[in-house]
Amino acid sequence: MIQLFNVIKNYGxxxxxxxxxxxxxxxxxxxxxxxxxxxxxxxxxxxxxxWEHFEEGQVLVQGINVGRLDPGNIHTLRRSMGxxxxxxxxxxxxxxxxxxxxxxxxxxxxxxxxxxxxxxxxKNVGLTPKKDSFPPQLSxxxxxxVAIARAMVNTPPIILADEPTGNLDQEISNEILKLFEEINRxxxxxxxxxxxxxxLKPGKHRVIVLNRGxxxxx
Amino acid sequence: MNSAxxxxxxxxxxxISNIQANKQTFLISVMTIAISVxxxxxxxIIFLNLNALLTSWNQHVQLVVYLKNDISFAEKSxxxxxxxxxxxxxxxxxxxxxxxWEEFKLTQKNSGGLxxxxxxxxxxxxxxxxxxxxxxxxxxxxEFAEQxxxxxGVESVEYxxxxxDRFEKFMIFCQVFLLGVGVLLSLGLILIISNxxxxxxxxxxxxxxxMLLIGATPSxxxxxxMLEGIFQGLIGSLVSLGxxxxxxxxxxxxxxxxxxxxxxxxxxxxISQPFLLILVGLSMLIGFVASxxxxxxxxxxxxxx
Ligand SMILES: Nc1ncnc2c1ncn2[C@@H]1O[C@H](COP(=O)(O)OP(=O)(O)O)[C@@H](O)[C@H]1O
Ligand SMILES: [Mg+2]
Numbered sequence: 001m002i003q004l005f006n007v008i009k010n011y012g013x014x015x016x017x018x019x020x021x022x023x024x025x026x027x028x029x030x031x032x033x034x035x036x037x038x039x040x041x042x043x044x045x046x047x048x049x050x051w052e053h054f055e056e057g058q059v060l061v062q063g064i065n066v067g068r069l070d071p072g073n074i075h076t077l078r079r080s081m082g083x084x085x086x087x088x089x090x091x092x093x094x095x096x097x098x099x100x101x102x103x104x105x106x107x108x109x110x111x112x113x114x115x116x117x118x119x120x121x122x123k124n125v126g127l128t129p130k131k132d133s134f135p136p137q138l139s140x141x142x143x144x145x146v147a148i149a150r151a152m153v154n155t156p157p158i159i160l161a162d163e164p165t166g167n168l169d170q171e172i173s174n175e176i177l178k179l180f181e182e183i184n185r186x187x188x189x190x191x192x193x194x195x196x197x198x199x200l201k202p203g204k205h206r207v208i209v210l211n212r213g214x215x216x217x218x
Numbered sequence: 219m220n221s222a223x224x225x226x227x228x229x230x231x232x233x234i235s236n237i238q239a240n241k242q243t244f245l246i247s248v249m250t251i252a253i254s255v256x257x258x259x260x261x262x263i264i265f266l267n268l269n270a271l272l273t274s275w276n277q278h279v280q281l282v283v284y285l286k287n288d289i290s291f292a293e294k295s296x297x298x299x300x301x302x303x304x305x306x307x308x309x310x311x312x313x314x315x316x317x318x319w320e321e322f323k324l325t326q327k328n329s330g331g332l333x334x335x336x337x338x339x340x341x342x343x344x345x346x347x348x349x350x351x352x353x354x355x356x357x358x359x360x361e362f363a364e365q366x367x368x369x370x371g372v373e374s375v376e377y378x379x380x381x382x383d384r385f386e387k388f389m390i391f392c393q394v395f396l397l398g399v400g401v402l403l404s405l406g407l408i409l410i411i412s413n414x415x416x417x418x419x420x421x422x423x424x425x426x427x428x429m430l431l432i433g434a435t436p437s438x439x440x441x442x443x444m445l446e447g448i449f450q451g452l453i454g455s456l457v458s459l460g461x462x463x464x465x466x467x468x469x470x471x472x473x474x475x476x477x478x479x480x481x482x483x484x485x486x487x488x489i490s491q492p493f494l495l496i497l498v499g500l501s502m503l504i505g506f507v508a509s510x511x512x513x514x515x516x517x518x519x520x521x522x523x
Protein backbone atom coordinates (compact mmCIF):
# COMPACT_ATOMS: atom_id res chain seq x y z
CA MET A 1 0.00 0.00 0.00
CA ILE A 2 2.73 2.51 0.95
CA GLN A 3 6.33 1.94 -0.01
CA LEU A 4 9.44 4.11 0.06
CA PHE A 5 12.59 2.85 -1.63
CA ASN A 6 15.91 4.49 -0.77
CA VAL A 7 14.41 7.95 -0.65
CA ILE A 8 16.75 10.91 -0.35
CA LYS A 9 15.34 14.35 0.32
CA ASN A 10 17.44 17.46 0.49
CA TYR A 11 15.93 20.82 1.41
CA GLY A 12 19.02 22.65 0.28
CA UNK A 13 22.41 22.97 1.87
CA UNK A 14 23.49 20.78 4.76
CA UNK A 15 22.77 17.14 5.36
CA UNK A 16 19.69 15.58 3.78
CA UNK A 17 16.39 15.61 5.70
CA UNK A 18 15.81 12.02 4.55
CA UNK A 19 18.85 9.89 3.91
CA UNK A 20 18.20 6.62 2.13
CA UNK A 21 14.85 5.89 3.74
CA UNK A 22 13.04 2.65 2.90
CA UNK A 23 9.71 1.85 4.52
CA UNK A 24 6.90 -0.56 3.73
CA UNK A 25 3.43 -0.22 5.22
CA UNK A 26 0.72 -2.79 4.53
CA UNK A 27 -2.93 -2.16 3.88
CA UNK A 28 -4.90 -1.78 7.12
CA UNK A 29 -1.83 -1.28 9.30
CA UNK A 30 -1.57 1.24 12.13
CA UNK A 31 1.98 2.61 12.18
CA UNK A 32 3.65 5.12 14.46
CA UNK A 33 6.35 7.24 12.90
CA UNK A 34 8.50 8.56 15.69
CA UNK A 35 11.81 10.18 16.48
CA UNK A 36 13.09 13.43 17.90
CA UNK A 37 12.14 16.76 16.47
CA UNK A 38 13.85 17.26 13.13
CA UNK A 39 14.15 13.54 12.44
CA UNK A 40 12.18 13.78 9.18
CA UNK A 41 8.67 12.62 10.16
CA UNK A 42 6.84 15.55 8.61
CA UNK A 43 9.01 15.33 5.52
CA UNK A 44 7.98 11.70 4.97
CA UNK A 45 4.30 12.56 5.26
CA UNK A 46 4.67 15.53 2.90
CA UNK A 47 6.37 13.32 0.33
CA UNK A 48 3.59 10.75 0.67
CA UNK A 49 0.92 13.21 -0.39
CA UNK A 50 2.95 15.00 -2.99
CA TRP A 51 3.67 18.23 -1.16
CA GLU A 52 7.42 17.92 -1.34
CA HIS A 53 9.64 16.62 -4.10
CA PHE A 54 12.46 14.24 -3.38
CA GLU A 55 15.77 13.86 -5.12
CA GLU A 56 16.31 10.13 -5.24
CA GLY A 57 14.49 6.86 -4.69
CA GLN A 58 10.91 5.80 -5.40
CA VAL A 59 7.64 6.25 -3.57
CA LEU A 60 4.58 4.12 -4.26
CA VAL A 61 1.19 4.82 -2.72
CA GLN A 62 -1.64 2.54 -3.76
CA GLY A 63 0.20 1.75 -6.96
CA ILE A 64 0.76 5.44 -7.77
CA ASN A 65 4.36 6.35 -8.50
CA VAL A 66 4.46 9.60 -6.54
CA GLY A 67 7.73 10.91 -7.97
CA ARG A 68 6.44 10.59 -11.51
CA LEU A 69 3.04 12.13 -10.83
CA ASP A 70 2.15 15.10 -13.03
CA PRO A 71 1.17 18.22 -11.03
CA GLY A 72 -2.19 18.16 -12.78
CA ASN A 73 -2.93 14.71 -11.37
CA ILE A 74 -1.82 15.06 -7.77
CA HIS A 75 -5.46 15.22 -6.72
CA THR A 76 -5.88 11.53 -7.56
CA LEU A 77 -3.21 10.72 -4.98
CA ARG A 78 -4.54 13.17 -2.41
CA ARG A 79 -8.09 11.90 -2.68
CA SER A 80 -6.91 8.52 -1.46
CA MET A 81 -5.77 10.03 1.83
CA GLY A 82 -7.00 12.14 4.67
CA UNK A 83 -4.32 14.35 6.14
CA UNK A 84 -4.15 15.88 9.59
CA UNK A 85 -1.64 18.70 9.43
CA UNK A 86 0.64 19.62 12.27
CA UNK A 87 -0.80 23.15 12.21
CA UNK A 88 -4.39 21.86 11.53
CA UNK A 89 -4.90 24.19 8.52
CA UNK A 90 -8.48 25.00 9.39
CA UNK A 91 -10.04 27.96 7.61
CA UNK A 92 -10.63 30.60 10.30
CA UNK A 93 -13.55 32.28 8.52
CA UNK A 94 -15.54 29.09 8.09
CA UNK A 95 -17.47 27.37 10.84
CA UNK A 96 -16.53 23.94 12.14
CA UNK A 97 -19.31 22.44 10.06
CA UNK A 98 -18.25 24.32 6.92
CA UNK A 99 -14.63 23.32 7.41
CA UNK A 100 -15.55 19.66 7.42
CA UNK A 101 -18.06 20.02 4.58
CA UNK A 102 -15.38 21.85 2.58
CA UNK A 103 -13.29 18.70 2.19
CA UNK A 104 -16.24 17.10 0.43
CA UNK A 105 -17.15 20.10 -1.67
CA UNK A 106 -13.68 20.45 -3.15
CA UNK A 107 -13.66 16.79 -4.09
CA UNK A 108 -17.08 17.05 -5.66
CA UNK A 109 -19.03 14.72 -3.43
CA UNK A 110 -22.74 14.45 -3.88
CA UNK A 111 -24.23 17.62 -2.42
CA UNK A 112 -27.07 15.75 -0.73
CA UNK A 113 -24.74 13.48 1.21
CA UNK A 114 -22.44 16.26 2.37
CA UNK A 115 -24.62 17.42 5.26
CA UNK A 116 -25.24 13.94 6.50
CA UNK A 117 -21.62 12.85 6.30
CA UNK A 118 -20.36 16.06 7.89
CA UNK A 119 -22.77 15.55 10.76
CA UNK A 120 -21.63 11.97 11.15
CA UNK A 121 -17.94 12.90 11.18
CA UNK A 122 -18.53 15.62 13.77
CA LYS A 123 -20.44 13.12 15.89
CA ASN A 124 -17.52 10.69 15.72
CA VAL A 125 -15.15 13.27 17.14
CA GLY A 126 -17.74 14.53 19.61
CA LEU A 127 -17.97 18.05 18.23
CA THR A 128 -21.61 18.41 17.21
CA PRO A 129 -22.26 21.04 19.91
CA LYS A 130 -19.52 23.22 18.41
CA LYS A 131 -20.53 22.89 14.78
CA ASP A 132 -21.32 26.61 14.38
CA SER A 133 -18.20 27.88 16.13
CA PHE A 134 -15.24 29.27 14.27
CA PRO A 135 -11.83 27.59 14.74
CA PRO A 136 -10.24 30.52 16.62
CA GLN A 137 -12.95 30.11 19.27
CA LEU A 138 -11.95 26.49 19.91
CA SER A 139 -9.34 24.95 22.19
CA UNK A 140 -6.33 23.18 20.71
CA UNK A 141 -7.88 19.76 21.30
CA UNK A 142 -11.11 20.80 19.66
CA UNK A 143 -9.32 22.20 16.62
CA UNK A 144 -7.40 18.95 16.42
CA UNK A 145 -10.65 17.02 16.37
CA VAL A 146 -12.09 19.24 13.62
CA ALA A 147 -8.99 18.44 11.58
CA ILE A 148 -9.55 14.73 12.23
CA ALA A 149 -13.20 14.96 11.27
CA ARG A 150 -12.23 16.68 8.04
CA ALA A 151 -9.59 14.02 7.26
CA MET A 152 -11.98 11.13 7.82
CA VAL A 153 -15.13 12.56 6.31
CA ASN A 154 -14.42 11.21 2.84
CA THR A 155 -13.53 7.79 4.32
CA PRO A 156 -10.16 7.66 2.57
CA PRO A 157 -8.20 4.38 2.60
CA ILE A 158 -5.18 6.11 4.12
CA ILE A 159 -4.95 8.58 7.00
CA LEU A 160 -1.76 10.56 7.55
CA ALA A 161 -1.57 12.35 10.88
CA ASP A 162 1.23 14.74 11.79
CA GLU A 163 1.57 15.11 15.56
CA PRO A 164 -2.18 14.94 16.08
CA THR A 165 -1.68 14.89 19.84
CA GLY A 166 0.96 17.59 19.66
CA ASN A 167 0.24 19.98 22.47
CA LEU A 168 -2.56 18.10 24.13
CA ASP A 169 -2.57 16.68 27.61
CA GLN A 170 -2.37 12.97 28.23
CA GLU A 171 -6.09 12.39 28.71
CA ILE A 172 -7.15 14.10 25.48
CA SER A 173 -4.25 12.46 23.64
CA ASN A 174 -5.56 9.05 24.61
CA GLU A 175 -9.05 10.01 23.46
CA ILE A 176 -7.67 11.04 20.11
CA LEU A 177 -5.59 7.88 19.82
CA LYS A 178 -8.76 5.88 20.40
CA LEU A 179 -10.41 7.77 17.58
CA PHE A 180 -7.65 6.74 15.20
CA GLU A 181 -7.86 3.15 16.35
CA GLU A 182 -11.55 3.28 15.61
CA ILE A 183 -10.91 4.61 12.11
CA ASN A 184 -8.29 1.89 11.69
CA ARG A 185 -10.77 -0.80 12.69
CA UNK A 186 -13.04 0.47 9.94
CA UNK A 187 -10.33 -0.42 7.44
CA UNK A 188 -8.16 2.66 6.99
CA UNK A 189 -4.37 2.47 6.96
CA UNK A 190 -2.99 4.90 9.54
CA UNK A 191 0.39 6.62 9.60
CA UNK A 192 0.68 8.49 12.87
CA UNK A 193 3.72 10.75 13.31
CA UNK A 194 4.56 11.69 16.89
CA UNK A 195 7.55 12.60 18.97
CA UNK A 196 5.75 11.68 22.19
CA UNK A 197 6.98 8.52 23.88
CA UNK A 198 3.96 8.41 26.19
CA UNK A 199 1.57 7.53 23.43
CA LEU A 200 3.68 4.62 22.20
CA LYS A 201 3.84 2.97 25.61
CA PRO A 202 0.93 0.56 25.30
CA GLY A 203 2.88 -1.06 22.41
CA LYS A 204 -0.19 -2.10 20.47
CA HIS A 205 1.10 -0.85 17.11
CA ARG A 206 4.14 -1.06 14.92
CA VAL A 207 6.67 1.74 15.46
CA ILE A 208 9.09 3.13 12.91
CA VAL A 209 11.86 5.13 14.55
CA LEU A 210 13.67 7.85 12.66
CA ASN A 211 16.73 9.81 13.61
CA ARG A 212 18.44 12.49 11.56
CA GLY A 213 16.78 11.36 8.39
CA UNK A 214 17.54 7.69 8.76
CA UNK A 215 15.34 4.78 9.78
CA UNK A 216 16.70 3.47 13.05
CA UNK A 217 14.25 0.63 13.55
CA UNK A 218 10.98 -0.45 12.03
CA MET B 219 -27.73 16.98 -10.15
CA ASN B 220 -24.68 15.83 -12.06
CA SER B 221 -21.19 16.67 -10.92
CA ALA B 222 -20.52 19.25 -13.64
CA UNK B 223 -23.45 21.44 -12.64
CA UNK B 224 -22.54 20.92 -9.01
CA UNK B 225 -18.98 22.12 -9.66
CA UNK B 226 -20.38 25.11 -11.47
CA UNK B 227 -22.73 25.95 -8.60
CA UNK B 228 -20.01 25.61 -6.00
CA UNK B 229 -17.70 27.71 -8.17
CA UNK B 230 -20.37 30.33 -8.59
CA UNK B 231 -20.80 30.60 -4.85
CA UNK B 232 -17.06 30.97 -4.44
CA UNK B 233 -16.97 33.58 -7.19
CA ILE B 234 -19.68 35.62 -5.53
CA SER B 235 -18.00 35.52 -2.17
CA ASN B 236 -14.68 36.42 -3.82
CA ILE B 237 -16.35 39.43 -5.39
CA GLN B 238 -17.92 40.42 -2.10
CA ALA B 239 -14.59 40.13 -0.35
CA ASN B 240 -12.89 42.32 -2.95
CA LYS B 241 -15.72 44.62 -3.92
CA GLN B 242 -13.54 47.62 -4.53
CA THR B 243 -11.05 46.06 -6.90
CA PHE B 244 -13.93 44.35 -8.67
CA LEU B 245 -15.74 47.65 -9.17
CA ILE B 246 -12.62 49.43 -10.35
CA SER B 247 -12.02 46.67 -12.85
CA VAL B 248 -15.62 46.76 -14.04
CA MET B 249 -15.49 50.53 -14.45
CA THR B 250 -12.25 50.28 -16.42
CA ILE B 251 -13.86 47.77 -18.72
CA ALA B 252 -16.94 49.93 -19.04
CA ILE B 253 -14.86 52.97 -20.00
CA SER B 254 -12.84 50.99 -22.52
CA VAL B 255 -15.91 49.46 -24.08
CA UNK B 256 -17.39 52.96 -24.07
CA UNK B 257 -14.45 54.32 -26.04
CA UNK B 258 -14.66 51.49 -28.50
CA UNK B 259 -18.43 51.83 -28.71
CA UNK B 260 -18.18 55.55 -29.36
CA UNK B 261 -15.81 55.03 -32.26
CA UNK B 262 -18.07 52.27 -33.50
CA ILE B 263 -21.08 54.59 -33.41
CA ILE B 264 -19.19 57.25 -35.34
CA PHE B 265 -18.05 54.67 -37.85
CA LEU B 266 -21.48 53.12 -38.31
CA ASN B 267 -23.06 56.51 -38.82
CA LEU B 268 -20.47 57.61 -41.34
CA ASN B 269 -21.10 54.34 -43.10
CA ALA B 270 -24.84 54.93 -43.07
CA LEU B 271 -24.26 58.44 -44.38
CA LEU B 272 -22.10 57.08 -47.16
CA THR B 273 -24.74 54.53 -48.07
CA SER B 274 -27.46 57.11 -48.02
CA TRP B 275 -25.45 59.42 -50.27
CA ASN B 276 -24.50 56.56 -52.49
CA GLN B 277 -28.16 55.76 -53.01
CA HIS B 278 -28.74 59.31 -54.21
CA VAL B 279 -25.88 59.38 -56.63
CA GLN B 280 -27.04 59.50 -60.21
CA LEU B 281 -25.27 59.38 -63.49
CA VAL B 282 -25.46 62.40 -65.76
CA VAL B 283 -24.48 61.85 -69.36
CA TYR B 284 -23.75 65.07 -71.27
CA LEU B 285 -24.21 64.90 -75.00
CA LYS B 286 -22.26 66.54 -77.74
CA ASN B 287 -24.04 69.33 -79.55
CA ASP B 288 -23.64 67.55 -82.87
CA ILE B 289 -24.89 64.15 -81.74
CA SER B 290 -26.67 62.31 -84.55
CA PHE B 291 -30.07 60.74 -84.23
CA ALA B 292 -28.63 57.22 -84.69
CA GLU B 293 -26.04 57.79 -81.95
CA LYS B 294 -28.75 59.00 -79.62
CA SER B 295 -30.91 55.95 -80.16
CA UNK B 296 -27.86 53.67 -79.64
CA UNK B 297 -27.38 55.35 -76.30
CA UNK B 298 -30.99 54.89 -75.33
CA UNK B 299 -30.80 51.19 -76.22
CA UNK B 300 -27.76 50.88 -74.01
CA UNK B 301 -29.69 52.42 -71.10
CA UNK B 302 -32.67 50.18 -71.62
CA UNK B 303 -30.56 47.04 -71.77
CA UNK B 304 -29.08 47.62 -68.31
CA UNK B 305 -31.23 45.98 -65.67
CA UNK B 306 -29.65 48.01 -62.84
CA UNK B 307 -31.14 51.21 -64.13
CA UNK B 308 -34.27 52.42 -62.44
CA UNK B 309 -35.20 55.41 -64.52
CA UNK B 310 -33.86 57.64 -67.22
CA UNK B 311 -34.77 61.22 -67.91
CA UNK B 312 -33.85 63.22 -70.92
CA UNK B 313 -33.13 66.83 -70.18
CA UNK B 314 -32.75 69.20 -73.04
CA UNK B 315 -30.49 72.12 -72.60
CA UNK B 316 -33.25 74.68 -72.32
CA UNK B 317 -34.81 72.88 -69.42
CA UNK B 318 -31.44 72.44 -67.73
CA TRP B 319 -30.65 76.09 -68.12
CA GLU B 320 -34.00 77.12 -66.63
CA GLU B 321 -33.46 74.81 -63.69
CA PHE B 322 -29.97 76.13 -63.15
CA LYS B 323 -31.05 79.72 -63.26
CA LEU B 324 -33.88 78.99 -60.87
CA THR B 325 -31.62 77.43 -58.26
CA GLN B 326 -29.19 80.32 -58.60
CA LYS B 327 -31.98 82.77 -57.96
CA ASN B 328 -33.44 80.82 -55.04
CA SER B 329 -30.12 80.67 -53.31
CA GLY B 330 -29.87 84.41 -53.54
CA GLY B 331 -27.27 84.54 -56.25
CA LEU B 332 -27.10 86.83 -59.23
CA UNK B 333 -29.63 86.52 -61.93
CA UNK B 334 -27.70 85.17 -64.84
CA UNK B 335 -28.23 86.31 -68.37
CA UNK B 336 -25.41 85.28 -70.61
CA UNK B 337 -27.40 85.76 -73.75
CA UNK B 338 -26.69 82.13 -74.72
CA UNK B 339 -27.11 78.69 -73.14
CA UNK B 340 -23.81 77.09 -72.09
CA UNK B 341 -25.33 73.74 -71.07
CA UNK B 342 -25.47 70.65 -73.28
CA UNK B 343 -28.35 68.21 -73.60
CA UNK B 344 -28.10 65.42 -71.09
CA UNK B 345 -29.56 62.23 -69.68
CA UNK B 346 -30.08 61.87 -65.97
CA UNK B 347 -29.99 58.19 -64.99
CA UNK B 348 -31.06 56.78 -61.65
CA UNK B 349 -29.96 53.36 -60.53
CA UNK B 350 -31.87 50.85 -58.48
CA UNK B 351 -30.79 50.69 -54.83
CA UNK B 352 -28.39 47.80 -54.32
CA UNK B 353 -25.30 46.73 -52.46
CA UNK B 354 -22.79 47.57 -55.18
CA UNK B 355 -24.64 50.48 -56.58
CA UNK B 356 -21.70 52.83 -56.86
CA UNK B 357 -19.68 50.08 -58.52
CA UNK B 358 -22.42 49.55 -61.08
CA UNK B 359 -22.54 53.25 -61.72
CA UNK B 360 -18.83 53.63 -62.28
CA GLU B 361 -18.73 50.54 -64.52
CA PHE B 362 -21.63 51.75 -66.55
CA ALA B 363 -20.20 55.26 -66.74
CA GLU B 364 -17.06 53.92 -68.35
CA GLN B 365 -19.11 51.97 -70.83
CA UNK B 366 -21.14 55.04 -71.77
CA UNK B 367 -18.10 57.28 -71.91
CA UNK B 368 -16.78 55.38 -74.91
CA UNK B 369 -19.88 55.96 -76.98
CA UNK B 370 -19.97 58.40 -79.81
CA GLY B 371 -21.86 61.56 -79.23
CA VAL B 372 -21.10 61.56 -75.51
CA GLU B 373 -19.34 64.65 -74.30
CA SER B 374 -18.75 63.57 -70.71
CA VAL B 375 -20.24 61.67 -67.78
CA GLU B 376 -20.49 62.76 -64.18
CA TYR B 377 -21.37 61.01 -60.94
CA UNK B 378 -19.11 62.36 -58.21
CA UNK B 379 -16.74 59.41 -58.51
CA UNK B 380 -13.64 60.96 -56.96
CA UNK B 381 -15.54 62.18 -54.02
CA UNK B 382 -17.11 58.79 -53.27
CA ASP B 383 -13.80 57.03 -53.77
CA ARG B 384 -12.17 59.30 -51.27
CA PHE B 385 -14.91 58.77 -48.77
CA GLU B 386 -14.68 55.03 -49.22
CA LYS B 387 -10.92 55.12 -48.66
CA PHE B 388 -11.53 57.11 -45.54
CA MET B 389 -13.96 54.44 -44.33
CA ILE B 390 -11.28 51.78 -44.82
CA PHE B 391 -8.93 53.91 -42.77
CA CYS B 392 -11.65 54.12 -40.13
CA GLN B 393 -11.94 50.34 -40.05
CA VAL B 394 -8.21 49.93 -39.53
CA PHE B 395 -8.24 52.62 -36.88
CA LEU B 396 -11.15 50.95 -35.10
CA LEU B 397 -9.36 47.62 -35.17
CA GLY B 398 -6.19 49.21 -33.83
CA VAL B 399 -8.00 50.92 -30.98
CA GLY B 400 -9.82 47.66 -30.23
CA VAL B 401 -6.60 45.65 -30.04
CA LEU B 402 -4.85 48.21 -27.85
CA LEU B 403 -7.77 48.53 -25.45
CA SER B 404 -8.08 44.72 -25.28
CA LEU B 405 -4.43 44.34 -24.35
CA GLY B 406 -4.73 47.04 -21.71
CA LEU B 407 -7.83 45.40 -20.29
CA ILE B 408 -6.15 42.00 -20.14
CA LEU B 409 -3.38 43.54 -18.05
CA ILE B 410 -5.79 45.27 -15.72
CA ILE B 411 -8.20 42.38 -15.25
CA SER B 412 -5.44 39.83 -14.77
CA ASN B 413 -4.13 42.08 -12.03
CA UNK B 414 -7.46 42.22 -10.21
CA UNK B 415 -7.82 38.48 -10.51
CA UNK B 416 -4.32 38.08 -9.13
CA UNK B 417 -5.32 40.16 -6.11
CA UNK B 418 -8.41 38.02 -5.71
CA UNK B 419 -6.29 34.86 -5.85
CA UNK B 420 -3.81 36.13 -3.30
CA UNK B 421 -6.56 37.07 -0.91
CA UNK B 422 -7.64 33.41 -1.06
CA UNK B 423 -4.19 31.93 -1.04
CA UNK B 424 -4.57 30.03 2.20
CA UNK B 425 -7.83 28.49 1.08
CA UNK B 426 -6.52 27.59 -2.37
CA UNK B 427 -3.50 25.86 -0.94
CA UNK B 428 -5.69 23.88 1.42
CA MET B 429 -8.09 22.97 -1.35
CA LEU B 430 -5.24 21.54 -3.39
CA LEU B 431 -3.83 19.71 -0.37
CA ILE B 432 -7.13 17.99 0.32
CA GLY B 433 -7.58 16.84 -3.25
CA ALA B 434 -9.22 19.56 -5.31
CA THR B 435 -8.43 19.42 -9.02
CA PRO B 436 -6.57 22.40 -10.49
CA SER B 437 -9.60 23.29 -12.58
CA UNK B 438 -11.84 23.25 -9.50
CA UNK B 439 -9.56 25.89 -8.03
CA UNK B 440 -9.33 27.89 -11.24
CA UNK B 441 -12.98 27.99 -12.31
CA UNK B 442 -14.21 30.53 -9.72
CA UNK B 443 -11.53 32.98 -10.78
CA MET B 444 -12.21 32.40 -14.46
CA LEU B 445 -15.86 33.10 -13.75
CA GLU B 446 -14.87 36.25 -11.91
CA GLY B 447 -12.94 37.49 -14.94
CA ILE B 448 -15.79 36.63 -17.28
CA PHE B 449 -18.28 38.39 -14.97
CA GLN B 450 -16.15 41.51 -14.96
CA GLY B 451 -16.21 41.54 -18.75
CA LEU B 452 -19.93 40.87 -18.88
CA ILE B 453 -20.94 43.45 -16.29
CA GLY B 454 -18.50 46.08 -17.53
CA SER B 455 -19.71 45.84 -21.11
CA LEU B 456 -23.39 45.76 -20.14
CA VAL B 457 -23.01 48.84 -17.94
CA SER B 458 -21.22 50.65 -20.71
CA LEU B 459 -23.64 49.70 -23.48
CA GLY B 460 -26.63 50.47 -21.28
CA UNK B 461 -25.26 53.91 -20.55
CA UNK B 462 -24.47 54.54 -24.20
CA UNK B 463 -27.92 53.34 -25.20
CA UNK B 464 -29.49 55.89 -22.88
CA UNK B 465 -27.31 58.71 -24.18
CA UNK B 466 -28.08 57.61 -27.72
CA UNK B 467 -31.83 57.78 -27.36
CA UNK B 468 -31.52 61.20 -25.78
CA UNK B 469 -29.34 62.49 -28.62
CA UNK B 470 -31.56 60.90 -31.24
CA UNK B 471 -34.59 62.72 -29.91
CA UNK B 472 -32.67 65.96 -29.96
CA UNK B 473 -30.89 65.74 -33.28
CA UNK B 474 -32.81 63.46 -35.65
CA UNK B 475 -34.42 66.44 -37.43
CA UNK B 476 -31.07 68.02 -38.26
CA UNK B 477 -29.76 64.66 -39.45
CA UNK B 478 -32.73 64.39 -41.75
CA UNK B 479 -31.68 67.60 -43.40
CA UNK B 480 -28.11 66.40 -44.02
CA UNK B 481 -29.02 63.02 -45.36
CA UNK B 482 -32.57 62.29 -46.23
CA UNK B 483 -33.82 58.94 -45.01
CA UNK B 484 -30.80 58.32 -42.82
CA UNK B 485 -31.43 57.38 -39.24
CA UNK B 486 -29.01 58.17 -36.47
CA UNK B 487 -27.59 54.71 -35.78
CA UNK B 488 -26.78 53.02 -32.51
CA ILE B 489 -24.31 50.14 -32.40
CA SER B 490 -26.05 47.47 -34.45
CA GLN B 491 -26.99 44.17 -32.86
CA PRO B 492 -24.13 42.02 -34.18
CA PHE B 493 -21.65 44.61 -32.95
CA LEU B 494 -23.38 44.73 -29.55
CA LEU B 495 -22.97 40.98 -29.25
CA ILE B 496 -19.38 41.21 -30.43
CA LEU B 497 -18.57 43.87 -27.82
CA VAL B 498 -20.12 41.88 -24.98
CA GLY B 499 -18.52 38.67 -26.23
CA LEU B 500 -15.16 40.35 -26.64
CA SER B 501 -15.26 41.72 -23.08
CA MET B 502 -16.11 38.29 -21.72
CA LEU B 503 -13.34 36.74 -23.78
CA ILE B 504 -10.89 39.33 -22.47
CA GLY B 505 -12.01 38.54 -18.91
CA PHE B 506 -11.53 34.86 -19.59
CA VAL B 507 -8.06 35.28 -21.10
CA ALA B 508 -6.96 37.61 -18.32
CA SER B 509 -8.10 35.31 -15.53
CA UNK B 510 -6.69 32.31 -17.34
CA UNK B 511 -3.30 34.00 -17.39
CA UNK B 512 -3.40 34.82 -13.66
CA UNK B 513 -4.58 31.40 -12.53
CA UNK B 514 -2.10 29.69 -14.82
CA UNK B 515 0.77 31.75 -13.46
CA UNK B 516 -0.33 31.11 -9.90
CA UNK B 517 -0.49 27.36 -10.47
CA UNK B 518 2.97 27.43 -12.01
CA UNK B 519 4.28 29.12 -8.87
CA UNK B 520 2.58 26.54 -6.64
CA UNK B 521 3.92 23.62 -8.65
CA UNK B 522 7.46 24.92 -8.36
CA UNK B 523 7.26 24.80 -4.58
N1 LIG C 1 10.86 23.70 4.32
C1 LIG C 1 12.06 23.34 4.83
N2 LIG C 1 13.17 23.98 4.41
C2 LIG C 1 14.39 23.62 4.88
N3 LIG C 1 14.58 22.67 5.75
C3 LIG C 1 13.53 21.98 6.22
C4 LIG C 1 12.21 22.29 5.76
N4 LIG C 1 11.33 21.46 6.38
C5 LIG C 1 12.09 20.67 7.17
N5 LIG C 1 13.40 20.97 7.09
C6 LIG C 1 14.50 20.30 7.76
O1 LIG C 1 14.41 18.92 7.51
C7 LIG C 1 14.65 18.16 8.65
C8 LIG C 1 13.45 17.29 8.95
O2 LIG C 1 12.36 18.09 9.29
P1 LIG C 1 10.92 17.50 9.62
O3 LIG C 1 10.60 16.51 8.58
O4 LIG C 1 10.01 18.65 9.80
O5 LIG C 1 11.18 16.76 11.00
P2 LIG C 1 10.12 16.29 12.08
O6 LIG C 1 8.78 16.40 11.52
O7 LIG C 1 10.53 14.91 12.38
O8 LIG C 1 10.33 17.18 13.28
C9 LIG C 1 14.95 19.14 9.76
O9 LIG C 1 16.35 19.26 9.86
C10 LIG C 1 14.38 20.44 9.26
O10 LIG C 1 15.13 21.53 9.74
MG1 LIG D 1 7.13 17.55 12.18
